Amino acid sequence: MGTRALPLPCQFELLLGEDRDRWPPEARFIEAAHRGDVRGIKEIAKELDVHGHGIPVTVASTSYMGMNALHAAGGRGRLPTYEYLVEEVKMDINKPDTSQDYSPVEHAVTYGNLPAVRYLLDQGADVHQQRSGNISLLHSAAAHGHCEIVKYLLSRGVDIDAQSIIGTPLAFAAQKGHATVVKILLQHNADPNKGTCILGPLDMALHKSNVSCAKLLIQGGANVSGAGPCYNPLITAAEKGLTEAIKCLLEAGANPNVLDQFGRLPIELAAEYGTREDVEMLFPSTLPISTVTNWSVDGIVSHVKMEIKQLEDDNFVQTRASDLKQQGDEAFKKQDYLNASVFYTQALKMDNFDAKLLSNRSLCWLRMGNGERAFGDAHECIALCPKWAKAHYRLGAAFMFMEAACEFGEIMCSQNRKAASRRRFFAYVEGLAPVQGGALGGVNKVPAPATVTAVEATPVPLQASNKCKFPIIDVDQDPPGSRDVDDAGSVDHIGRLPDAVLCSIVSLLPTKEGARTQVISRRWRPLWHSAPLNLVVDQELNSNNHNLGDLISKILSVHPGPARRFSLCLSSSKYHGKIKGWLSSQALDKLQEFELIPKHWFDVRDTFYLLPLSVYRLAPTLRVAKFGGCRFSDWIVKLSLKFPCLKQLTLDRVAISEDALQSMLSDCYALESLELKKNSVFRRLCISSQTLKSVGFCTNWFKESVPLQELVIEDAPCLERLLPLVPQNMIAIDLTTKMHSVRVLVLDYTNLDIVVNFLKCFPCLERLHVFFQSRMSCINPQEYDPPEPIECLELHLKEVLLKNYNGTIPLCIDFAKFFVLNAKVLKKMKITLPYHRQYNWFANQHLLLRTKDRISQDARIELRCGNNVYFRDNRNTHDLSMADPFDVPSSGCKKCSGSPF
CATH class of the missing domain: 1.25.40.20 (Ankyrin repeat-containing domain)
Structure with a gap:
């Protein structure tokens, strides 16, 4: 509300x-x-x-x-x-x-x-009115659980199965857990299988663990088979340990032998995530698994536990995944796409973050004529590697295949499939990475890959398909590069796209380039006005730019809205009054991304800009928000502002109290990435979020500022990385709290004792990045002789990166040597030096670090000369890969190429 x-x-x-x-x-x-x-x-x-x-x-x-x-x-x-x-x-x-x-x-x-x-x-x-997103009155009543109003609206003849971006009223009530409303709608013959284009009401109820709603839907005739391996009710119930839901699904005829997207049966998921009762319930109707020698309840549980232990063995995982991929490639070359997809699925079971396997399986689905599964795999591939061109090509190919199928359906007088595929595409295109390209210079210009619209240009060997009107790239072949197409060449694929897709492309372009699309052709002229506004002001708003404010006001007054992105760089108080009016503009209704960037020399000693009240009207629709150089009023604590869609939040040199910060974070229900930079006033950060995956922050170095001194992690089951932390200031951390979900940790070096204490808090840590701060005084570390082993060093820590390492200081040498001698499963250790060194210096370091005595003989220890740079200053933590956030390009040393050991 x-x-x-x-x-x-x-x-x-x-x-x-x-x-x-x-x-x-x-x-x-x-x-x-x-x-x-x-x-x-x-x-x-x-x-x-x-x-x-x-x-x-x-x-x-x-x-x-x-x-x-x-x-x-x-x-x-x-x-x-x-x-x-x-x-x-x-x-x-x-x-x-x-x-x-x-x-x-x-x-x-x-x-x-x-x-x-x-x-x-x-x-x-x-009574039939709809607001944005086709949300009707019945949707709102069902969402808030108002039973009497639902009954009254139904008596007035409203559409009980009205479709919106959030599905039908029944789907939304099931997702919110309003069982009484679900019962009323089913009694009035609501369709129990009509939800969104992907999820049905039953899927939405199970994903939110609303068992009572799930039971009502199953009794009302909901489809218990699901829409595919990614959205199968029985798989979801088994993975979440919903015993009562599993029982109802089996009684309704759910297939217990269906595989999920990684080739796992529901009984395997129940053995891993559920209870023994779930396994016993699924056992009688599950076909025996060939790899389970003892086909019994105890045998299945033991088998799953053994598989989990095997997956912790990197050598086993790499060998097994490589063998399965090779078998899949061989089957693909023989055009045996079914078996190839099976091998790729088994390989994904070993490593479900391998984007190439997803890309290959997507192509197999496409060759077998299953466009929806091809589309799903391609979308997951993009989520893992947003900048990989082949992933976007796969998505475009799958979409075009579905479009071709829809054209055939139109000939057969069936338009429903085409509308569904387009809605599915529009839902997914909202999550694609923003385009960083320039203007479209002509009708036949191919946009950046992130728009997933154009898929062919340069002549490369292609394999044609009798099911599609477009080329398909082979398994190991890169997608064709984009270039201009001359007038006598290929057909204009962009011009053939629907207006809705073209508007999505225009909304991803920077402001100047988006406006220029009006001169491309007569057909493109109305697109910029009808597309969501992308207003990015990359110049600083200061006294030197007299006309810039008037230009912004003019754009906001001309464009009818809605807006996708609004970005400002504020450096003068002259524009404070205008910003209040801009944020109240109708053009910024339903804004998704807002950035208020401070001037680059701004620090906490400057005057903070008090955010106007008009900025908070944007809260219901914001997905990305960055606030910088501003101050939040304390009244937002009692106002209880809600940010239901916000996924990325950045606070850069802002003044905000602890209570205001906690209130703001507690109302961000979908927040995945949080970045705090050099902020002031608050000393304590409390993390309690069911969706947060990444937290990046650094404290201020000015004496006038209030540093962050306490970090409390109450409940963050999805948290995977903390970067960067300054442990010497985090004196109030509860070191007895263990975070099993954190895989990536960044620390500024102080002493080994503190770092070891941090490692105890993160038993499943896989990647550690440490900065050596030359300006900070270091405490001599004690000789490390742990009374009990540290779990991450024993089982999980695979990669260590040491930045700005100074091999002339004994403290630094001892620090690096500790991981050489104690990290038992270490695979890679990169040590970057701030200055150039000669080869004999590297040879001496080899002796000092005792690399020959390293406890992990498979570890590759690499020293390289490089620049004295800091990870936190390179880019925003939101932009870093979740799989490998340390994959940051570095110029390195021009005098040498380093010395790997």
């Missing part, structure tokens, strides 16, 4: 103060409407009527923070207030507010106010 978690008067008190006499008259007017005070509405309207238009006209035209009197009346539902506003003032009962696109009747629906809903619909409000 966004900011409406608090009553409207309380919100205004937090924003404007408790003295209501000092409120703007518009705020007092809206508050009176909320109280249902008709007399107060008239008195304040008389005060506002400075031009003599009359009280009714003033009442109808007055709004505050995007809300008019009819919207504000929704919470209390006083019928006399509605009668005055609707019958006397003649206010538009279908006009939505400008902050959330809610109509008056939807305000009443979300508050659960049945009398107000009944009155507004009786007065002619559109």
